[in-house]
Amino acid sequence: MAPSCSFLIIILFIFFNFFFISQSLQFTYNGFNSSSLLQDGSSFIEPSGALRLTENKRNVMGHAFYPTPIPMFNNSTPHIASSFSTYFVFQILPSSANRGGFGLAFVLAPSPRFPTPEPGHYLGIFNSENDGSPSNHVFLVEFDTMNGHQESSDTEGNHVGINVNGMKSMATDSATFVLNGTRQNREIIMESGMPIQAWIEYDGNRSILNVTLSPLLHPKPATPLMSENINLSEYVRDSMYAGFSAATGEKVSSHFILGWSFKLNGMADPLNLDGLPVMPIEKSPRNNVKARKVLIATFSALLLFLLMALGSIFLYRRMMKCEHLEDWELDCPRRFRYWDLYKATKGFKESEIIGIGGFGAVYRGVLPANGTEVAVKKIRSNNSMQGIREFAAEIESLGRLRHKNLVNLQGWCKHKQDLLLVYDYVPNGSLDSILYTSKKDSNISLNWEKRFNIIKGIASALLYLHEEWEQIVIHRDVKSSNILIDRDMSPRLGDFGLARFYDHGKISHTTNVVGTIGYIAPELTRTGKASTRTDVFAFGILLLELACGRAPIVSELDRDVVLVDWVVECMQIGSIIDAVDVNLKSDYVVEEMEIVLGLGLLCSHPKEEKRPNMRQLMKYLNGDELLPLLDKLSSVGSRRSQEITSRFLALGLSESIVTNALPNSFSVGEMSSSSLDTGR
Numbered sequence: 001m002a003p004s005c006s007f008l009i010i011i012l013f014i015f016f017n018f019f020f021i022s023q024s025l026q027f028t029y030n031g032f033n034s035s036s037l038l039q040d041g042s043s044f045i046e047p048s049g050a051l052r053l054t055e056n057k058r059n060v061m062g063h064a065f066y067p068t069p070i071p072m073f074n075n076s077t078p079h080i081a082s083s084f085s086t087y088f089v090f091q092i093l094p095s096s097a098n099r100g101g102f103g104l105a106f107v108l109a110p111s112p113r114f115p116t117p118e119p120g121h122y123l124g125i126f127n128s129e130n131d132g133s134p135s136n137h138v139f140l141v142e143f144d145t146m147n148g149h150q151e152s153s154d155t156e157g158n159h160v161g162i163n164v165n166g167m168k169s170m171a172t173d174s175a176t177f178v179l180n181g182t183r184q185n186r187e188i189i190m191e192s193g194m195p196i197q198a199w200i201e202y203d204g205n206r207s208i209l210n211v212t213l214s215p216l217l218h219p220k221p222a223t224p225l226m227s228e229n230i231n232l233s234e235y236v237r238d239s240m241y242a243g244f245s246a247a248t249g250e251k252v253s254s255h256f257i258l259g260w261s262f263k264l265n266g267m268a269d270p271l272n273l274d275g276l277p278v279m280p281i282e283k284s285p286r287n288n289v290k291a292r293k294v295l296i297a298t299f300s301a302l303l304l305f306l307l308m309a310l311g312s313i314f315l316y317r318r319m320m321k322c323e324h325l326e327d328w329e330l331d332c333p334r335r336f337r338y339w340d341l342y343k344a345t346k347g348f349k350e351s352e353i354i355g356i357g358g359f360g361a362v363y364r365g366v367l368p369a370n371g372t373e374v375a376v377k378k379i380r381s382n383n384s385m386q387g388i389r390e391f392a393a394e395i396e397s398l399g400r401l402r403h404k405n406l407v408n409l410q411g412w413c414k415h416k417q418d419l420l421l422v423y424d425y426v427p428n429g430s431l432d433s434i435l436y437t438s439k440k441d442s443n444i445s446l447n448w449e450k451r452f453n454i455i456k457g458i459a460s461a462l463l464y465l466h467e468e469w470e471q472i473v474i475h476r477d478v479k480s481s482n483i484l485i486d487r488d489m490s491p492r493l494g495d496f497g498l499a500r501f502y503d504h505g506k507i508s509h510t511t512n513v514v515g516t517i518g519y520i521a522p523e524l525t526r527t528g529k530a531s532t533r534t535d536v537f538a539f540g541i542l543l544l545e546l547a548c549g550r551a552p553i554v555s556e557l558d559r560d561v562v563l564v565d566w567v568v569e570c571m572q573i574g575s576i577i578d579a580v581d582v583n584l585k586s587d588y589v590v591e592e593m594e595i596v597l598g599l600g601l602l603c604s605h606p607k608e609e610k611r612p613n614m615r616q617l618m619k620y621l622n623g624d625e626l627l628p629l630l631d632k633l634s635s636v637g638s639r640r641s642q643e644i645t646s647r648f649l650a651l652g653l654s655e656s657i658v659t660n661a662l663p664n665s666f667s668v669g670e671m672s673s674s675s676l677d678t679g680r
Ligand SMILES: *[C@@H]1O[C@H](CO)[C@@H](O)[C@H](O)[C@H]1NC(C)=O
Pocket: 029, 032, 033, 034, 035, 036
C-alpha cells in the first residue's frame, strides 16, 4: 500500500503545484538570437545562433542570463527551494597549441551582474575578495578544464564541480559518463572541441542535485555523473537569474552554449540536436594541428590500403601465372605456365577441342610467346601426389625423347587436379579417322605407298623407343588412333608412356591391364605385364589394320570379329591375299603386302617368343632380311600365295583364335576408349 499511497500523494502534489500555486516556468533554445538573453562581457551571439561566452583572448569573461528571474520558492512550501532541471549543450574550443582554459559554469545568481568578477579560476563570477562569502548567494556547476584554484600553479583538470558561493567545490568529479547498459566509465575531454550534453537536475523535496554529462550523440546516461545531497534552500534567494558564465586566463578557449532548455518543477525539454548551431572545430589552430594529424593518418591509411590492394592484385596475377610449385616441379625443365596454356587454348574453350581420348580432351592452342601451334592434352587425374610425382620424373625423360615419327612432348604443367601435356600440333588428325572415314568424306586418301610409309615410320619410332634411346620405353598403347598424320603424310606416334601414368595411380594390381581392346597381347591379360613384346603385338595388329582396312575388332551381325582371326579364316578358306583391303584394289606391291601381312600375323602371334623384336622387324620391312615365312619361296607363280598361306597356318596362329577369344567384358567395343579410364 505504501508505495502506491506515496505515489498518489506525489501526483496530487504535482497537480496542486502546477495549477494552483507554483509558478511553472520553462524555456527552450535550440540556438539563440540577440534578444534571447541578457549578456555582458565578451559574450555575443554567433551568426549561426551559437552563444559565445568568451572570445579567443586572454583574461576575458562573458555572461548570459535568461532575462527574467526564476522564482525559487513558492507560497505553499516557502522553505523548500523549487525543483528544477536544465539541459544544455556546450562546446569548448581551445585556441592555442597548448591546452586551453579555463571553463564555463551554469549559474543561479541573485543578479545578472556580478560585482567586479575576475577571469581565470574565478570563471568571471567571483573575485579574490568575495570568493567563498555566504553573502554571494550564488550556486554554480562548473565545467572546468583547469585545476589549481588558490594554488600556486595551474594543472590540467578536466572536471565538473558543484559550488556554492565560491570556487571551492562542495563536490567534484572528473568529466566522465557511464555508457548505458554497461558499467564502463568513459572520459569526456571537455576541451576536445566536441559538443557535450549536460543535465543538471535538482529535486527540492529530497535535496538531491544530479549532474550528468555525455557526448553529443549519446543518449542521456541513466547513471548521473554526480548525485549530491545539497539543500539549495539554504543558499538561493527568492528569485534567481539562471545563466552561464565563462572565462579565460593565461590559457585561452572559446566557450559556447549551443542550446539550452530549462524547466521549473519538471523535466527540461529535449533539444533538437540535429538543428544546433555547432561550431566548426577547424577554427582553432590547436585543432588544426589535430585535424592535420587526423588528415595525415587518414591519408596514410588510405595509401596503405591502396598499396595493399595493389599488392594483392599483383600477387593474385602472379599466382594465376605461376601457380603453386612443388619442389620437384621446379627441377622439371619443360614446365609450362598454366596461364600461358590457358591463354593458348582460349581458356580451354570447347571449340578448341581437337580430340577426346581416354585420357582426356585435347585442345589446339597457339602459344602466346612465339605463336607456335601446340596440342594441349588435359588430363584430369585423381591420382595421389605420389603418382603424379613419379610421373613427373618420367615426363622429364619423356620430354627428352626426340624422333621424327614421335609426337614430341614439348612440356607439361600441373594445375590443381589437372595434368596438362603440351605436344607438337599434328594437323591431319589420327590414322584411324583417315583409314575408316569413307573416301567421299575424306580428302586424304591412303594409298599403299602411304600406308607402307606409315608402317615403316611407326616401326622406326618403336625401334627408337625400345632400343635406340637411353632407356627402354614401352609405349603400351600402340593403336591407329594414337598415330597422327602430319602435313606431309608422315606418321607420328603419340601418347607414349601415358599408360604408365595410369599404372602409377592404380590401387589394385588386378586391373593392371592398360591398353586398348583388340591390341592387347594375350599374355598381358594374364600377367598384366607390359613389355616391348606386347608393343610388338599391338604393332602387328596395326599392320593388319593397314593391310586389310579393317578395325581390330569389327561387329558383324551379332558377333565381334577379331581381325587376326578373320585374316586366318580368309587364309583357311582361300588365300591370304583375300584379306587385303578392297579399297586398295590391286594398287599395291605384292611383296610388300606379303611382308606386311606376314609380319602382322607373326607379331600378333599368341606366343610372345615367336614375335620378332623391333630391330628384326625393321630388317624385314626394309627388305634387308627375308621374312622366314617367305624365304626359300622362289617365284612359283600361282602356287606362291597358297604356299605362303599354308606356311602361315603352320605358324600355329589358330591358337590365337582361342586365346584371343577374350572374356565377354572385353569384347565390348566400348572398352577401347574406356580401357584407359580405369584409373579414374
Ligand atoms: C529570437 O528568439 C526568440 C525565442 O528565443 C523568438 O521569439 C524571437 O522571435 C527571435 N527573434 C528574432 C529576431 O529572430
